[in-house]
Amino acid sequence: MDNVFLNKDIFKGAYILMLKNLFNKKVESATTYEKYAALASLLNKQLDDNYEKTTKYVEENNLKKTIYFSMEFLMGRLITSNLMNSGYIDVVKEAFDDWGIDLNEVEQAETDAGLGNGGLGRLAACFLDSAASLSLPLYGNSLRYKKGFFVQRFENDQQKEYPDPWLEKPFYWEERKEDEAIQIPYFGYVKDTKLIDPVWIKAVPYDVKVVGANNGIVTTLRLWSAEKSQWHKYHDDEYLKMVDKITESLYPDDSTEAGKTLRLQQQYLFSAAGIKNVILNHKKLGRDVRDLPKYYVFQVNDTHPTLIIPELMRILMDEENLGYDESWDIVTKTVAYTNHTILSEALEKWNIKIFRNLLPRTFEIIQEMNRRFKIVLEEAKVPAEKVYTMQLIGANNVRMANICIYGSFSVNGVAALHTDILKNIELNDFYNLYPEKFNNKTNGITHRRWLLHINHELTDILNNLLGTKWQTDLPQIKGLEKYKDDKKVQNQIKEMKLAKKRALIKKIKADTGVTLNENAIFDIQIKRLHEYKRQLLNILNVIHTYLRLKSDNEFKKNFYPQNFIFGAKAAPSYVMAKGIIELINKVSHVINNDVETNDLLKVVFVENYNVTYAEFLFPAADLSEQISTASKEASGTGNMKFMLNGAITIGTMDGANVEIVQEAGKENNIIFGLSAEEVNNIYKNNGYVPRKIYDQDQRLQRVFEFIRKLTPNPTHFDFILQNLLTSDYFLVLKDFDSYVSAQEKANYLYKNQDLWWKMVIMNIANAGFFTSDRTISEYNQDIWKLDTIKI
């Protein structure tokens, strides 16, 4: 196809035609959505050329590929990144300017592809962008959920979940590949390694193009959708319902046995289809299955895709007739595992009854793996009690992380501290057995989306001072550092912030009705709602600050106005997390409506925080809240997005905060609270009595009293308060004093504007390390060893 984005006149012609074909409309009469649809459609078609060229190059040159297996890809909107990375945005802008169309508004018409719930899924999306931009043949593999992660609404201040029907309108970036469908068996029983009478379903791939930045590379994210199979005889209602459910939604409720089976069905679907797809291609190109490790690395993003390990064993043994040892050798040279959390409830285990029932042959293979692993452990003289915790099956469960560690040649954590904790504490027994497998890959973010696309103001400042080379080599923004005391540059950064705050204020006003003061400190905590992330600590300080403003005139006089903004979704069954949302909402009404403090303090909980919302929030922040209980946040990536956009971290020494402080200098961030080591000592010594802290701290007593008065029923939030007093596992009360001091310091520092903007500049200038281009290069050097695509 000729390039219709070559210049604005050719583009205009093609665009007019597309609008006519799709909607029979003219530019003047098309709706914003129709304008968007025509643009997306045209661009997607244009990208076919580069997709074909990329694919051809990879095949003809026998390039090794990484398949990135992930349950989540939190892509957000694709229109902006595809336009910018393809280099066509200027032509489109010129044409739209002529017509008086606001491209920005058109871009907003795309619905987020919200196929993920947090950091792990957004990391996967950043990795796709970086790998393609570095010309590396990396391909995503996941599920095509008909409903994205839920839409959050507040009703009576409580979170309510609504389905996210993101596919109701056409998704212009995907292409169905019917001829590459894979038949997947569930249930049945095993006779001499053969699966008898399974329930067959058909996995159909949809490919979403992934566009590299200015390099002509187009790779794909492959999303598998479950459909009815001709291989299955009876298409009765029960069967059709089951098929429909498999790729209905992300993280269906797994409190029941049926729910657990469904989750496992999902995991098997994208694992087995992904692996089979690879083997078929590999053989079609005339290659020997024994050479698989030469051509592929399978990166397992947390334990959700663990089943690729036994599945690959099954195919090699049952279908390719290789022996166990030979198969195991292939598997353990091909699979690499990334751990994203040390929280025990997130370490996946599957009840063996449920597992065996759904995947009987896979279960047999895991049993055999386990038998052999126990021999390895005995030969290594691992003590019996450790053998028990390390084995692949135990306490009636299949243990996914154990399978991953045993079956991979690489096990990595996602920040330096996290990897140390894995090696020395959480996975220490495995580390002693396989020290060579363990390595660190500190997370990163794609600076194209998280700076170039969302913050043109800052991009322009950097371009003017540094030229444009930093755009392809982010560490070069270090060049900004020499302007740290330059009043003119400080002022430009300040103006940038103000512009971004205004854009956010407008959005928040439209969404919530709350008017925020643009001359206030924007203090933002946006991330999943979880006790370890301690949104609760944040709101306790907000209440304390409010009460102090009401009672302490000296304090009030010196207080610089501050807006506290929250955004977070809570897992639908996570009662405590939902309680915290309700609490923050209730607090916000009291504070926002108090005319005595109104111009000094506001609290907003934005509804339905997602990637698009994030794009407004990160650039508007002055303070980045990263206040997890030390040791619990594996890395965090929001912390990096804030830093790159000129916010200062108020945080604990946890996850990648440690490295942020290392890069930017401790004096340029506000660090408080217990260290990871101190936290672990508290857990070990078992002597923490939160009640004592409460009894000795009048501030906490007043805050609790305030919370009891928020609702007619004073015990409404007791489940939160009692938990703090009697258990406080995440050490909120323990860190309260130190957090309050840190907040006071932040408020005080902001008033010293010369110092503040200098600190901001130091943070931006030293954010170069956190580009996911660096992370991906490290994965490639140490784990994948891919050659680049040269077109």
Ligand code: 26V
């Ligand atoms: C676990 C589960 C368990 C049950 C239901 C749903 C669900 C969904 C996800 C997970 C895994 C959570 C792991 C995770 O998201 N970790 C985050 O990974 C980020 C990227 O590495 C990292 O920055 C965050 O610190 C870490 O919390």
